[in-house]
Amino acid sequence: MTTSLTTTLDTRKQNAHLTFKHNRHSGRHGWLRLTPAYSVPLVSNILDDHKYAAKVLDPFSGTGTTALCAAYMGLRGTGLEINPFLVWFSSVKFRQFSPATIENARSLGAVIAVASSSGGAPAVDPPPIHNIERWWNDEDLRFLCRLKACILDTSEEGCDERDLLLVAFCRVVITLSNAAFNHQSMSFKDTNKSPTLFELQRDNADIFRKELSLVLNGAADNPRIEPTVVTGDARQPSRFLHDKFDMLITSPPYPNRMSYIRELRPYMYWLGFLTNGRDASEYDWQAIGGTWGAATSRLAAWEPSGKAFTPTTLKKSLTGISDPKNDNGKLLANYVAKYFEDMWSHISDISAILNRDSEVHYIVGNSTFYATLLPVEEIFKAMLQEVGWALIRHAGLTVEEFLDLL
Numbered sequence: 343m344t345t346s347l348t349t350t351l352d353t354r355k356q357n358a359h360l361t362f363k364h365n366r367h368s369g370r371h372g373w374l375r376l377t378p379a380y381s382v383p384l385v386s387n388i389l390d391d392h393k394y395a396a397k398v399l400d401p402f403s404g405t406g407t408t409a410l411c412a413a414y415m416g417l418r419g420t421g422l423e424i425n426p427f428l429v430w431f432s433s434v435k436f437r438q439f440s441p442a443t444i445e446n447a448r449s450l451g452a453v454i455a456v457a458s459s460s461g462g463a464p465a466v467d468p469p470p471i472h473n474i475e476r477w478w479n480d481e482d483l484r485f486l487c488r489l490k491a492c493i494l495d496t497s498e499e500g501c502d503e504r505d506l507l508l509v510a511f512c513r514v515v516i517t518l519s520n521a522a523f524n525h526q527s528m529s530f531k532d533t534n535k536s537p538t539l540f541e542l543q544r545d546n547a548d549i550f551r552k553e554l555s556l557v558l559n560g561a562a563d564n565p566r567i568e569p570t571v572v573t574g575d576a577r578q579p580s581r582f583l584h585d586k587f588d589m590l591i592t593s594p595p596y597p598n599r600m601s602y603i604r605e606l607r608p609y610m611y612w613l614g615f616l617t618n619g620r621d622a623s624e625y626d627w628q629a630i631g632g633t634w635g636a637a638t639s640r641l642a643a644w645e646p647s648g649k650a651f652t653p654t655t656l657k658k659s660l661t662g663i664s665d666p667k668n669d670n671g672k673l674l675a676n677y678v679a680k681y682f683e684d685m686w687s688h689i690s691d692i693s694a695i696l697n698r699d700s701e702v703h704y705i706v707g708n709s710t711f712y713a714t715l716l717p718v719e720e721i722f723k724a725m726l727q728e729v730g731w732a733l734i735r736h737a738g739l740t741v742e743e744f745l746d747l748l
């Protein structure tokens with residue numbers, strides 16, 4: 343174990359050059375949005391200088407940016423991810439597709455676009471998502487139900503063509519929805535406003551054709567090596583991964599109470615990964631940093647195990663956050679303490695699956711609770727030192743400064 347480098351994104355600011363916004367026009371990387379996904383250049387710039395790193399790991403893989411970047415550079419990329427939808431989605435994103443598969447998917451798509459425009463076409467039931475009328479108006483919802491039924495009718499379960507069609511379907515789900523992804527997490531557009539000319543004139547079948555075309559263009563650009571994604575919990579990476587890696591590049595969940603389930607709900611309900619709110623809360627509770635639904639009440643009852651290493655900086659922050667003058671200070675201190683107990687579990691196990699001269703890069707985000715700024719990079723540094731990492735550096739806010747350090 344030699345170097346570890348932590349980059350801090352100030353999650354109170356926009357960091358478009360480091361985040362998903364940069365990926366929208368980068369083929370497969372732009373297929374679906376996850377707000378806290380990081381950018382392709384951020385990963386490829388690190389890898390450019392480390393071509394010796396034959397095996398690259400991302401233990402909090404999300405949409406698979408790290409492993410796919412590595413694979414385009416001819417390196418073996420592996421992702422570990424707890425969310426089953428993201429595991430499915432990355433597995434499609436990572437696949438090598440033959441020209442024949444892409445042509446088949448294109449022809450099926452043309453048939454599906456026509457069939458789903460007819461009001462009389464078969465339709466699946468709408469997904470059991472709470473307040474569905476906030477997400478889609480009646481007409482769009484009926485179109486989506488027909489579109490999904492047509493995809494299922496014309497393709498075989500588990501085949502590459504169906505998976506590509508379903509990725510395009512997910513894009514249509516978001517294009518037609520009232521959800522706005524214009525800040526750290528999603529919110530709903532104001533539906534009281536009059537519709538725009540685009541909304542009045544839009545042709546849903548044509549939107550599907552365009553989204554499919556974008557997906558198939560990305561599918562045609564195959565990675566040099568097919569990366570791997572494994573379902574598992576990064577709190578115990580060595581339980582799920584039995585290889586040894588040379589390089590770790592990751593952005594763990596940020597301690598900013600963002601819920602991945604909240605953002606991924608439309609995809610997860612439409613594709614059957616979620617069927618009720620109880621499971622949504624359970625998934626969020628299992629993920630590090632989740633606070634969706636019942637996860638909040640479970641957090642109130644959470645007690646530290648007493649076994650985690652707690653650096654002085656973290657102790658100070660916890661005292662500041664839990665100050666009695668802060669409403670919900672105790673609950674938020676529990677949130678932060680649990681987040682770092684989970685991270686400690688991750689950091690204290692990760693060396694078991696890394697080669698001796700490996701390097702780790704944690705892209706972390708800080709946040710403020712009341713007047714207390716949580717120095718996340720300092721806490722990561724102390725934890726990494728505690729388990730024996732040497733040469734720990736951390737980079738600040740700008741990508742230029744970050745790249746200069748590499």
Ligand SMILES: C[S@@+](CC[C@H](N)C(=O)[O-])C[C@H]1O[C@@H](n2cnc3c(N)ncnc32)[C@H](O)[C@@H]1O
Nearest residue numbers: 378379380402404405407424575576595629630
């Ligand atoms: C900040 S996102 C990573 C985004 C990724 N860099 C990308 O470009 O898409 C953090 C990810 O960690 C995952 N996660 C949360 N808790 C986890 C755990 N215990 N084990 C594995 N993955 C986890 C979340 O589901 C989420 O996808």
